[in-house]
Amino acid sequence: MITVDTPVRRRAPLALLGICILAAALYAWGIGDGSIGNGFYSAAVRSMSQGGWRDLLFGAYDRAGVVTVDKPPLAFWPQVLSTAIFGFSGWALLLPQVLEGVAAVVVLHRTVRRWAGEGAGLLAALVLACTPITVAIVRDTNPDPLLVLLLVIAAYLLSRAVANPRWLLLVGVALGLAFVTKMLQAWVVVPAFALAWLVGSAAPWGRRIGALVAAGVAMLVAGLWWVVLVDAWPAPKPFVGGSADGSAWNLVVGYNGLGRILGSPGAPGGLTGNAAFGMFSTALAGAPGAGRLFDAQNAGQISWLLPLCALVLVVVAVRWRGLDRTARAVWALWGGWLLLSWAVFSLASGTFHPYYTAMAAPAVAAVVGAGVPLLRAAPRWVLPLGVLGTAAWAAVIVARDPSWFGWTGWAALALGAVAAVLLCGRRPGEAGGPAAGTRVTRAATVVGAAALLLTPLVWSAATAVLPSNAFLGPANPTAGPAVAAPFIGALHLEGKVTPAQMAAGLRKAGVLGADVYGAGLGPDQRATLRTAEAGSAGRAITLAVEGGAITASSYLLAAGPSDVIVGMGGFTSDDPAPTAAELAGWVAQGRVRYVLSVLPGRPGDLTSALGGTGSGDGALAQRVAWVRAHCTDVTAPGHEPAGLFGREALYDCDVR
Numbered sequence: 001m002i003t004v005d006t007p008v009r010r011r012a013p014l015a016l017l018g019i020c021i022l023a024a025a026l027y028a029w030g031i032g033d034g035s036i037g038n039g040f041y042s043a044a045v046r047s048m049s050q051g052g053w054r055d056l057l058f059g060a061y062d063r064a065g066v067v068t069v070d071k072p073p074l075a076f077w078p079q080v081l082s083t084a085i086f087g088f089s090g091w092a093l094l095l096p097q098v099l100e101g102v103a104a105v106v107v108l109h110r111t112v113r114r115w116a117g118e119g120a121g122l123l124a125a126l127v128l129a130c131t132p133i134t135v136a137i138v139r140d141t142n143p144d145p146l147l148v149l150l151l152v153i154a155a156y157l158l159s160r161a162v163a164n165p166r167w168l169l170l171v172g173v174a175l176g177l178a179f180v181t182k183m184l185q186a187w188v189v190v191p192a193f194a195l196a197w198l199v200g201s202a203a204p205w206g207r208r209i210g211a212l213v214a215a216g217v218a219m220l221v222a223g224l225w226w227v228v229l230v231d232a233w234p235a236p237k238p239f240v241g242g243s244a245d246g247s248a249w250n251l252v253v254g255y256n257g258l259g260r261i262l263g264s265p266g267a268p269g270g271l272t273g274n275a276a277f278g279m280f281s282t283a284l285a286g287a288p289g290a291g292r293l294f295d296a297q298n299a300g301q302i303s304w305l306l307p308l309c310a311l312v313l314v315v316v317a318v319r320w321r322g323l324d325r326t327a328r329a330v331w332a333l334w335g336g337w338l339l340l341s342w343a344v345f346s347l348a349s350g351t352f353h354p355y356y357t358a359m360a361a362p363a364v365a366a367v368v369g370a371g372v373p374l375l376r377a378a379p380r381w382v383l384p385l386g387v388l389g390t391a392a393w394a395a396v397i398v399a400r401d402p403s404w405f406g407w408t409g410w411a412a413l414a415l416g417a418v419a420a421v422l423l424c425g426r427r428p429g430e431a432g433g434p435a436a437g438t439r440v441t442r443a444a445t446v447v448g449a450a451a452l453l454l455t456p457l458v459w460s461a462a463t464a465v466l467p468s469n470a471f472l473g474p475a476n477p478t479a480g481p482a483v484a485a486p487f488i489g490a491l492h493l494e495g496k497v498t499p500a501q502m503a504a505g506l507r508k509a510g511v512l513g514a515d516v517y518g519a520g521l522g523p524d525q526r527a528t529l530r531t532a533e534a535g536s537a538g539r540a541i542t543l544a545v546e547g548g549a550i551t552a553s554s555y556l557l558a559a560g561p562s563d564v565i566v567g568m569g570g571f572t573s574d575d576p577a578p579t580a581a582e583l584a585g586w587v588a589q590g591r592v593r594y595v596l597s598v599l600p601g602r603p604g605d606l607t608s609a610l611g612g613t614g615s616g617d618g619a620l621a622q623r624v625a626w627v628r629a630h631c632t633d634v635t636a637p638g639h640e641p642a643g644l645f646g647r648e649a650l651y652d653c654d655v656r
Helices: 006-028 039-050 053-058 074-086 090-116 118-130 132-138 144-161 165-200 205-232 248-262 275-285 306-318 325-347 354-376 382-399 407-424 439-465 485-493 499-508 523-535 548-558 580-588 606-610 619-630
Strands: 543-545 565-567 594-598 646-652
Touching: 006 090, 006 118, 006 132, 006 439, 039 053, 039 074, 039 548, 074 090, 074 144, 074 165, 090 118, 090 132, 090 144, 090 325, 090 354, 118 132, 118 354, 118 439, 132 144, 132 354, 132 439, 144 165, 144 325, 144 354, 165 205, 165 248, 165 325, 165 354, 205 248, 306 325, 306 354, 306 382, 325 354, 354 382, 382 407, 382 439, 407 439, 523 543, 523 548, 523 594, 523 646, 543 548, 548 565, 580 619, 594 619
Parallel strands: 543 565, 543 594
Antiparallel strands: 594 646
16 A cells, blocks of 8 residues: 655645546536437437336337337446436436446546555546547447446446445446446456455455355356346347347347457447448557557547556566565556456457447546556656656657548647656655655655646547547547548548549538538438328328438437337348337238438449448348339438438328
């Protein structure tokens, strides 16, 4: 345990309050400006709010209960509660996210403080609050803020369990609830928790292992109850979105499990296996490999302090034999958490988004917070090297696009150099703790913190204040400049579409700097919805929409309170929910009259470049083929609504 002087302890509550105010400002700034976050999940929250308790339990995407979202519902229940209290709006959707984000900052402070002292806890809390991807994801309706909070709570409970094993069962419960938030991603860090317990506990080995097994059972019960309940539920029930067979277990091990690591079928718009979509994925999230977290797509989200973290972990490894049990538990947990996250995120060859890295942010913050005091006690040159190297890395990230606050790179370098000089000027007695109180040491601390945090703080503030530059907007929440250019360039090099055509198609679909998943309806789309509303009186379904979340979410969010919109096929439009036969049955029973489907791509447009939509023999293609064969296109000529992956057409399937 690191000793902290009395003045630090006295000022700590005010310092923590200031950090929380900073976090709340970054997370909540402008959330009432009309943004509804990720429209796919926001539409599901609206459906769960308006539907029955079964829709709430399953996480239904539409009020008809045809298909669920591709995640468990736990993260959306606070949003449902908030919109039930305050009404459905963007700020009501995002309020729980903000509270979860600030709570994670507080709990991380308490956790690191217990193990490494007050100063370390405050630094860790500040780093987490200023991490750009943390700001971006909290300002969105994805499940990740609750995932991060539950994992940090589990870490706090583990800090108590090392001294009192009874707390270990609660660690298992917290990790289980994290699973009900985002499935197997939550359990990436479980080995680090297990190792920290084994090396940190003072109990005999038999009792350590027994307690660990009991905690594992608690984790499985708290995590798998939803999977078991959904799969045991008798039909009829919603199809589990993203699964191959409608089961929650298949979603766990398939699309949301091994598929993310080893590669999975399914792509937005039904572009399964399409080569252009492979380039799209690489441009969006970077190519798999050890350097992914340092590439153009991910570095500005999470990697700012990774050089310092690497230096800290090297020092820990060198000094491992001399550490006591508590210190070993600290570094087994946070070092293991960080290394496991890096390994999985770097090597994942399936669907990957930069915002997944938000799960690593608490580990980065804790390693920095607990590691800086450790480096103070190391040879005099170690901490200056870490600060200067980390500042230099920040300059490299900024130099990739100098138009985006390029001055911060030079400022970080200058501050890093000054801090390194000041740190080298410490006297031997100023390694840390009560003796570290001279003006030089204090100045070095302030300048060093500025060198480390200036650039990520500027990026975080820009994320909060400026319009989103993220490619796909809140559907892919990121900080920093847009990174759509690689995808445009890749298609151009293949001769499929010119950059001008690509950019025009993306702008028309609302992709650049906007949220295509629920961005709102254009004039042609609103006319389509009005036609369906006028002609669907007495029908169970107002409009069945093809095209996946990109198209359906906008209709779900714009629909009137009495409208029932079905987003066929779930997120990717590939799910057999409904199948072509079931759709035919709906039409024959008079449940639905209007279907919004997709048209073949025209030469030179975006759909053609991506390989078209509705090709092949999957559920999407079968539904599209049935609609084209049995229904009448009633779209006004020249007014086909534009979707991201194709033109839309309104079909009248009335057979009565």
